[in-house]
Amino acid sequence: MNQTRQTNASHTFLAAHAIKQLREERGLTQRALAESLGVxxxxxxxxxxxRGLPDISLVEPLAQRLGISVAELLAGDIRANANRAGNMLKGVFYVCPICGNVVHALGEGSFSCCGSTMFPQEAEEPDADHAFSIERIEDDWYVTLDHPMTKDHYISFVAYATMDGICFKKLYPEQSVQPRFHITGRGRIYLYCNQHGLFTSLTPRK
Known part of the structure; x- marks a missing residue:
């Protein structure tokens, strides 16, 4: 399986267009960067x-090699976000309409995947069909939703964001919508339906 197919399968989260700029600024060749990452x-x-995106497991080491934070790399607009702490709750989600890849950006950007433009998603309060529950179980948020999980209609991902971090759980058809997230503070849960878009709700107070 080639790198592009691996990326599509894992639905990597990354603003890829910033990589070349950062690599060249640090005097790295493509080969040198590749060897340091094992690709x-x-x-x-x-x-x-x-034409492809790095696997999600490479996001953190890639940011380290390029001398930038993961948040800044995800934002894409390096000059606008340099030396600035990002508030993940102010980020914007971009979703590929073909393969479902998702980018979470802290600033405005232009993203593409599978030859198509990725458009920003406007999060809405859950409607009756997407009213998910958030329950605290020990040190985790437990998110549940009774929702179709067929090939044509399913929840693509669930994310938990706080001011200084974000965690994604990728879902696939025939799976149940029951992700758990380790609690790192009060924040928001985001849930994306491939037919009806992005929904969000605040986590309960501790």
Whole structure:
């Protein structure tokens, strides 16, 4: 399986267009960056040209190699976000209409995937069909929703965001919607339906 197919399968979360700028600013070749991450230079070339995205497991080490925080790398607009602490609750979600890849950006950006533009999603309060519950169980938020999980209609991901962090749980057809998140503070739960869009609700007070 090549790097692009691996990326599509894992639905990586990354603003890929910033990689080339950061790599060149640090005097790294594609080969040098690739070797430090354990991938091929062809994979890096695909990331920089928008024909593929890194696996989610590579996001943190990639940010470290490029000398930038994960939040800044996700934001995409490096100059606008340099040396600025990001508030993850103010981020915007962009979703690929073809493969379901998602980008969480702290600033405005232009993202594409599978040859299509990724448009920003406006989060809404849950309607009757997407009214998920958030329950605290020990040190975790337990999110549940009774929702169709078919090939054509399903919950694509659930995310838990606080001011200084965000955690994603990718879901697939035939799975149940029952993700758990370790509690790191009060924040928001986001839930994305592939047919009806993005919904959000505040986590309960501790």
């Amino acid at each position: 091929t230079d062809k994979a890096v070339s695909k990331w920089e040209s928008g």
